[in-house]
Amino acid sequence: MHRRLLRPTLLPVGRSLAATAAKTAQPSSLSTAGRRLLCTVPREGAHSVHFRNSQSVHPLGVEKRALPEGEWVNPTVNHVWTSDEIKERLATQPRHQPETLADQACVGFLRAAYWTFNTVTGYKAANPTTESVAFRLIFLESVAAVPGMVAAQHRHFRSLRTLSRDYGWIHTLLEEAENERMHLLTFLRAFEPGPFTRATVFLTQFGFGSAFIGLYLLHPRTAHRLVGYIEEMAVRANRRAILRRAILLSGATLRRRAARSPQVVTYTNILEMMETPGTHLHDGWREMPAPEIAKTYWRLDGDATMYEVLQQVAVDETNHRDVNHTFASMAYDDPNPYVAKHAEAQAASAAYWQTLSAPVEGRGKDFDMKERLAPEAGGGAKAAM
Ligand SMILES: [Fe+2]
Numbered sequence: 001m002h003r004r005l006l007r008p009t010l011l012p013v014g015r016s017l018a019a020t021a022a023k024t025a026q027p028s029s030l031s032t033a034g035r036r037l038l039c040t041v042p043r044e045g046a047h048s049v050h051f052r053n054s055q056s057v058h059p060l061g062v063e064k065r066a067l068p069e070g071e072w073v074n075p076t077v078n079h080v081w082t083s084d085e086i087k088e089r090l091a092t093q094p095r096h097q098p099e100t101l102a103d104q105a106c107v108g109f110l111r112a113a114y115w116t117f118n119t120v121t122g123y124k125a126a127n128p129t130t131e132s133v134a135f136r137l138i139f140l141e142s143v144a145a146v147p148g149m150v151a152a153q154h155r156h157f158r159s160l161r162t163l164s165r166d167y168g169w170i171h172t173l174l175e176e177a178e179n180e181r182m183h184l185l186t187f188l189r190a191f192e193p194g195p196f197t198r199a200t201v202f203l204t205q206f207g208f209g210s211a212f213i214g215l216y217l218l219h220p221r222t223a224h225r226l227v228g229y230i231e232e233m234a235v236r237a238n239r240r241a242i243l244r245r246a247i248l249l250s251g252a253t254l255r256r257r258a259a260r261s262p263q264v265v266t267y268t269n270i271l272e273m274m275e276t277p278g279t280h281l282h283d284g285w286r287e288m289p290a291p292e293i294a295k296t297y298w299r300l301d302g303d304a305t306m307y308e309v310l311q312q313v314a315v316d317e318t319n320h321r322d323v324n325h326t327f328a329s330m331a332y333d334d335p336n337p338y339v340a341k342h343a344e345a346q347a348a349s350a351a352y353w354q355t356l357s358a359p360v361e362g363r364g365k366d367f368d369m370k371e372r373l374a375p376e377a378g379g380g381a382k383a384a385m
């Protein structure tokens, strides 16, 4: 009997579950008679033909293969942006005008934080090196993944202790935290962090994490507003940096002055530099292949490049901007207007993976889809069980 297979968004996931299954190794009703039939489309490093590479736990507890033979498919589904959505969301970037004293404090704090960070690290936005941008991406994404988890945890515990509903915010916040963590994991596959980066990330988590937890406890709206401004800053087009780069690349006499001024790095600027011949980012990153983890997460083609990944990341940030500014303007018990988007993303993800997954004939094969061996040969399913 053929079973429909690999619904990545619905099945239990993870090595811990696989490990648990391996310990118990109890044959289930899904064993040989109800053979789990596997998808047929080979896709190296992503959604594969084999259960070892899938996110499902084998009913007989067979261990999964470790990386790099297979890549994990993240069950927290993200919206994959189309090229039209990318163009539109990067071309039109709304900005929230500070209204309250708290809003202005957030903007002032961020400006000071970025100026200090750029000055201390000597960042030159006109034509930064790939190393300096990689450091920034890893550092900033390690920070960006904090607020969603803090906010989700806060609302989760609040729901428990007040015996009340959450109104659908938690899932969106968790999805944001996971999305930011996937940004980080993607960059870690492409750029190796050194001891300085690791130490900076480690220490910053204590400082920023503690401060954000305190802020969320005291004033959740301001916390969301702060994140909204951070996301604006992460993605907006920095016109001054673009102008300076134009001067720098044209070899004008202002070259030295242009290169001296620190600026905020934004994803829009990174993409623009990757498109501009003569920049370090164009030379170093324009043709870089996308890491497998990114191709799986954003469901990109096998020959996708880092440029396409950065487009997805950039537009993810515009989404975080919108979500957090919206949450900052809502009462804590207003229903989350983004809940439906998650259902759409889940449906699109399931449709995509099922396109790549077709049932195959399992008769005469073992549970691992190899030819079944005779019992006397010392192999086969019974020996494994
Ligand atoms: Fe991010």
Ligand SMILES: [Fe+2]
Binding pocket: 144, 180, 231, 234, 316, 317, 320
């Ligand atoms: Fe973000």
